[in-house]
Amino acid sequence: MPRLKTALRTFLSLAAALLLLWGLAVWGDVSAATVAATLRRIPVGTWCTALAVHCGIYAARSLRFQMLMPAGERPSFGAVLAVSAAHNLAAYVLPARAGEATFVLYLKGSRGVSTGAGLASLVVSRMLDLATLSAALAIATAWLVGARGWTESPATSWFAVGLLALCAGLLFYASFAGKRLVGLAQRLVRLLGLGRSKLARRLIERSEHLGDTLQLVREAGGIPTAVLLSLVVWGGVFLFYAILAGGFGLPENIGFVEAAFGSSIAVMTNILPINSLAGFGTQEWGWAFGFGLLGVGRELAISTGVGVHLVQLANVCGLGLLGHLGMALWPKRPAAPRPSE
Numbered sequence: 001m002p003r004l005k006t007a008l009r010t011f012l013s014l015a016a017a018l019l020l021l022w023g024l025a026v027w028g029d030v031s032a033a034t035v036a037a038t039l040r041r042i043p044v045g046t047w048c049t050a051l052a053v054h055c056g057i058y059a060a061r062s063l064r065f066q067m068l069m070p071a072g073e074r075p076s077f078g079a080v081l082a083v084s085a086a087h088n089l090a091a092y093v094l095p096a097r098a099g100e101a102t103f104v105l106y107l108k109g110s111r112g113v114s115t116g117a118g119l120a121s122l123v124v125s126r127m128l129d130l131a132t133l134s135a136a137l138a139i140a141t142a143w144l145v146g147a148r149g150w151t152e153s154p155a156t157s158w159f160a161v162g163l164l165a166l167c168a169g170l171l172f173y174a175s176f177a178g179k180r181l182v183g184l185a186q187r188l189v190r191l192l193g194l195g196r197s198k199l200a201r202r203l204i205e206r207s208e209h210l211g212d213t214l215q216l217v218r219e220a221g222g223i224p225t226a227v228l229l230s231l232v233v234w235g236g237v238f239l240f241y242a243i244l245a246g247g248f249g250l251p252e253n254i255g256f257v258e259a260a261f262g263s264s265i266a267v268m269t270n271i272l273p274i275n276s277l278a279g280f281g282t283q284e285w286g287w288a289f290g291f292g293l294l295g296v297g298r299e300l301a302i303s304t305g306v307g308v309h310l311v312q313l314a315n316v317c318g319l320g321l322l323g324h325l326g327m328a329l330w331p332k333r334p335a336a337p338r339p340s341e
Contacts (some may be wrong), residue, residue: 046247082326089320131171138164178218182211265290
């Protein structure tokens with residue numbers, strides 16, 4: 001039965017990706033020949049530069065994962081890098097963010113890191129990602145509206161800036177909250193009357209250990225370093241997209257800030273829990289919408305969005321396979337005892 005459910009979910013996500021891409025092609029009047037011509041346009045040197053930046057992003061992200069683990073269970077940087085690369089392949093390719101759990105499984109299976117420690121590192125990392133992405137999009141939008149008078153409806157744009165800044169602030173606070181975050185979530189569940197079911201009670205009980213581990217991460221003092229690394233990670237992400245955007249032929253007036261704005265919207269649509277297989281369709285729609293707001297024509301925005309996605313997918317697959325190879329070759333470490341033991 002589990003295999004049947006997995007096969008059905010994969011089929012549905014593939015069908016959704018094909019439907020979204022077909023709708024995008026019809027809407028933008030983009031043919032396969034146009035996409036192929038766009039792919040041939042990018043110089044090899046540009047791809048290599050983007051790949052080097054991509055490797056730097058992986059290194060910074062892995063170091064952040066490492067800093068967010070309790071010192072007593074913290075694996076070496078090389079081991080975390082291998083796990084992170086392998087996990088990113090699953091998280092990027094599998095639909096509905098189903099691959100996220102592999103980080104905890106890979107850490108426990110290959111490095112003996114407890115489930116709580118791995119989950120705490122992953123949860124805080126994702127909150128920092130969303131906080132930094134929201135802050136970056138708020139800053140880019142504010143710059144485009146204030147410095148360039150980019151939009152005809154500045155009031156709406158400034159409202160979006162304020163909302164994004166508020167989300168970023170709340171998420172940064174949640175990252176530092178430690179055990180208080182779990183307590184707030186439990187109180188919210190009870191306040192909404194959702195804690196009466198057996199499943200809810202079990203989740204609340206299990207969240208206690210996650211809260212203890214989050215508190216250990218907070219007390220270890222690694223979160224400020226993780227915040228700085230998040231800035232490095234997302235600076236690298238926007239640089240990666242800006243390099244490819246220029247290489248695939250977006251106009252010269254699309255600079256770093258513009259690329260950060262357009263790609264941020266593409267990333268946000270791709271991290272939704274309803275995304276399709278490998279993010280195809282959802283990421284392209286976000287890219288076309290974001291760069292369309294900047295005045296890029298539909299055909300160019302869609303063809304470059306597909307090209308960037310294919311390059312990114314190739315990089316993720318290559319680095320993910322190297323990560324799996326690294327996990328296989330790295331000597332396994334026995335499981336660490338829980339903090340309470």
